[in-house]
Amino acid sequence: MDQWDEIRKLVMARRAGRLAETVRALDGEDRRQVAARLPELLEELRGRFGRGDELARYGTVMRVAGAAVLGGAAAVASWLNRRDLAPQWDGPGGDGGDGGDGGDGLVLAVLADRPAAWRADLAGRLVLRLRAADDRGTGLALALLRETGVEPPRHDPLVAGWVNRDPRDLGDDPLLDHLLPRLFEAEGVGRVLQWEKDPRAGWLDALRTLAETGRVKREELIDGCVRRFLRGGTAIDLRFFVRLHEALDPSPAEAAVRARDYLALLPAAPGPVAELALRRLRACDGLTADDLAEAWEALLFRPERTLVRAGLSWLDRSVRRAPALAGVAAAPLARAFAADSAELQEKAAELALAHAGGMGEQGRAAVREAAGLLPAYLCHRVAAAFAGGTAAGSGPVFTPPPLPAVPERAHGLEPPIESAAELGLLMTEESARSWQTWERLLAGLVTLAGRDRAGVVAELRPRLLEGIGRPWGTWTYQQGVAWGRAEQWLEGAARALTATASVRHAWRRFMPQGNLAAPHRLLLDRAAEVVRAVEEDALPPLLLATPTHSTGHVAAAELVRRLEVVEAAGARPLAADLQQALLRLPRTPDPEAAERVARLTSPEGRILAAWTCPEVEIGLAWTCGKAGGDGGRHDWRDRSHLHDVHPVPTATAAPTGLPLVDRVLGVPREWARPVHLDWWTAMLPSHREAAAAYLLPHLLGRHRAETSVGPARALVRAGGPAGAAFSAVLARLLGDPRLPGAVDVLLEAAARDELPAAEVGRQAGLLMASGEVRTADMVAALDAAARRGAHAHVWRITAAALPALLPAPGGSRAGGLAGFVALAAATAEWCGARGEIPEVREMAARRGSSGLLREIRRLHDRLTAGAAGGG
Structure with missing residues (x-):
């Protein structure tokens, strides 16, 4: 065909x-x-x-x-x-x-x-x-x-496809009258239009123009948006409709007609929709008391802090204008007591106290019943003020529990590596995980190299040639590439032992130069001397400094035994290894070990026999550099600038004559990159203050390292005095809302009777006054500690912090200071503290009626009531 x-x-x-x-x-x-x-x-x-x-x-x-x-x-x-x-x-x-x-x-x-x-x-x-x-x-x-x-x-993808096209000449589109009502109903439309931002182009402009020309009714578009909000959806689904609604800008009269719909959006709509509804409701006239109560209760239970703040502000302003609204404000304020922010809880409590007089018995009962949701210091104030006939401050409403049980300070570590196969497996899988694993691997490599060198080489050489055993990343033997991590040196030692290294003298070529933190440098020195000993065939039969306990300590008896083995083999221990071992000896004497060490004949044995743990006294001063400035120093009390807080430590210790020991126990004068920061306390387990002085700069300001409460917990379980440096570390971590575990560290130190509470308070006061730590965050942490049994310690902390925090007449003050003073007053009452604080007395005598002054006077009255006594 x-x-x-x-x-x-x-x-x-x-x-x-x-x-x-x-x-x-x-x-x-x-x-x-x-x-x-x-x-x-x-x-x-x-x-x-x-x-x-x-x-x-x-x-x-x-x-x-x-x-x-x-x-x-x-x-x-x-x-x-x-x-x-x-x-x-x-x-x-x-x-x-x-x-x-x-x-x-x-x-x-x-x-x-x-x-x-x-x-x-x-x-x-x-x-x-x-x-x-x-x-x-x-x-x-x-x-x-x-x-x-x-x-x-009626098919949703059709509507989504319609809006996925250019809306030019939309007014002449014969589909407009059919599909426009479905624009606010069809799923997928919001996601298609979510990125439309330019109000002068696209569907937003086209619909607004149609409303202005009368082609579509403006009220229908507004109603359509509100219907879409009520249908629900994610913030992305509703983003375009929020923008369209705001572009149409309903008047207060138009908003009043839709007030019930806006009220229905407040409890659960996505944040942008709830904010839109809040703005329209605040502009409405004629909302009833029940409407206001409904709106406030919805807003004050929202998870978004901005909405809760806005709700509190609206409530406060409304009650001030119409005091009769205090009764309906009580239940919403009580609901806000459950906020997840100490700042918002404090604000809600202040408003409840400010408007208590007009609440009536039912409202007062609602606030009183919810007071238990507040932090302890606020709970006391609110419950006492709403106690129904009981005078405020008549007695404590909170009975603090005893401190929790003391956790185990230390436990034994895994046994030594016994075979080349085990060494090879751990080298492949775990060499960079922790200081415990790294120490065990280094010790296993040295011991097995002397006991079964051929077996170690046979096990490790294929792995190294195949590129296995480097979970931390790629590194090379190229000149100029420094080995800054301990695991690189561990592999370097394995390569030297198995003849897979591409160059000799790695211990000389690849040591980083420049500013290294002294603990980090000691770690690298120990690893580098192992590489050198392998190359020069001078390995001892074992290492001395491998820890025996989870704190990093080496038991004195075990250290003596190791030296006995080295002497019996006619070998010499490695220099950095010996000095690290000395730094790891416990402070508690071991008479049996002392008797055995006296029989050693080597120079290293005599050094160990003569060793006494050096006493190191760390002093700490603070200075602040203006961030982004010329590097000059500014008074940390000046809150008008953004500051970088710098600790300036000083160390006093008698020299030991051992260069690495003296360097580590000296002053960490400059900031250095925090490599293996979590390992440092285990390298100085009997010198808590020195370890803390190294850690502190890396917890502050712009140079702050990512960390956890692990270093602070290690400091609590270490030995040696706890002073200014330890206190500053703990204070900084307590002020970090992302580290709630810092409260557990404080409780453990308190339970061990090793918490220098007054010094923690002094350091916390300086950190809050400088702006390094938010006062509200510190209040939340200390309140949690007080509730769990550390109320007496928290009182000493707050009392010591107040002299640095209280502003001079006419000076600026840290935000949330009233809450800090209220916490001090509550804990003072719980532990029966007495004794005047001069700075508190001076401020209490000033004129004024601010919330801060009211709290200061309450604290002063508490401390000076009755016979003077110790506090």
Whole structure:
């Protein structure tokens, strides 16, 4: 048949325009014959190209042919939606083969002579096949709907696809009246429009223009937005509708009409929607007391702190304007006592106290019952003030529990590595995990190298040649690349032992230069001397400094035994290893070990016999550099600038004559990169203050390292006096709201009777006064500690902090200071503290009635009531 041959040639040549002219000229019988052979042609194309994008390049011509010759609307709809006629990565524009519309224009042309009812039927079928806003069939479905004028089926992807197109000439779109109401109902519309930000272009501008010209009613758009909010959804789903609502800017009168809807949005709508509703409600006139109570209760139970703050502000302003509202404000304020922010709890408590007089008995009862949700110091104030006939301050309402049990200070570590196979496995999997594993591996490498060198080489050499055993990353033997991590040196020692190192003298070539923290340098010195001893075949039979306990200590008896083994082998211990071992000896004398060490004959034995733990006294001063400034120093009390807080430690210790020991127990004068920071306390387990002095700079300001409470917990379990440096470390961690475990560290130190509470308070006061720590965060941590049994310690901390925190007359004060003073007053009462604090007395005598002054006077009265006594 001539027609089929011509059509087949046009398809194979992909001449869609000529094909459309040809098929439109066919009569009914010829169309049926072509329709019968189209599947045959499709199979031929599949056999040639498979089902990939090569076949899809023929999509336009095949779609045009099928649309022209297939008889029923259902058959045409199925043909046009065949996946093998569309490119795999195609979007709504089709294959772009003809005019960039995937041939939709030609498809419409060959369908033009079909009956109107048939085309309306096809349009409906195409709509219901849409699955997403960017479905490739959306353009054709929309075009057929516009041509036929039929009402579109209710199908969400159609609406999403409609808004996924340019809204120019939207007012003339025949689909506008049908689809605009569905804009606020169809799922997926918000996600399509979520990134539309320019108010001068796109759908936002188009809809606002239609409202201004009267093409659509402005009230209908506002109502549509509010209906969409009430339907619910994520912040992303609703972002466009929030922007549209605000662009339409309902007046107070228009907002008042919708007040009940806005109230319904406050409890659970996404934050931006709730903020929008709050703004409109605050502008409304005529809200009833019940409306206000409903709004405040919803806002004050929200998780977003900004909404809670806004709700508290609205409540306070409303009650001040109309004191009769205090009664309905009581229940919302009581709900705010459960806020997850100490700042918000304090604000809610202050408002409850400020408006207590107008609340009535029912409101007072609601506040009184909820007071237990507050921190202890606020709970006491609120419960006492709302105690129904009981005078404020008549007695404590909180009985602090005893301190928790003292955790175990130390435990034994894993036994030594006994085989080359175990060494190889741990070298592969765990060499960088912790100081305990690294110490065990280094000791195992040295001991097994002397006991079974051939076995160690046989086990490690294949792993190292295959690149196994470096879980910390890539490093090289290139000159100029320093080995700054302990695990690099561990691998270097293994490579030297197995003859897989590419250069010799790594201990000389790769030691980092410049400013290293002394504990870090000691760690590298120990590892480097092992590499050197391997290269020079001078390894001792074992290492001395490998810890025996989880604190990092080496038991004195075990250290003596190790030296006995070294002497018996006629070897010499490594120098840095010996000095690290001395730093790890416990402070508690061991008479038996002392008797045995006296029998040692080596120089190292005599050093150990003469060793006494050096006493190191750390002093600490603070200075603040203005952040971003010229490097000068500024008074840390000046809160008008953003400061970088710098601790300036000083150390006093008698020299030991051992260079590495004296260097580590000296002053950490400059900031250094905190490598292996969590290991440092285990290197100085009998010198708590020295370890703390090294840690402190890395917990402060812009140089702050990512850390946990692990170093502070290690300090608590270490030996030696706890002074200013330890106190500053603990104070800084207590002021970090991301580290609630710092409270456990304080409690453990208190339970061990090793908490220098007054010194912690002095350091905490300086940190809060400088702005390094937020007062509200410190209050939350100390309140938690007081509730768990450390109330007497917290009192001493707060009392020692107040002289640094209380402002001079006319000076600025730290935010949240009233809450800190209230906590001091509460803990003073719990532990029966007495004794005047001069700074508190001076401030209590000032004129004024601020919340801070009221708390200061309450504290002063507490401390000076009755006979003076110790506090």
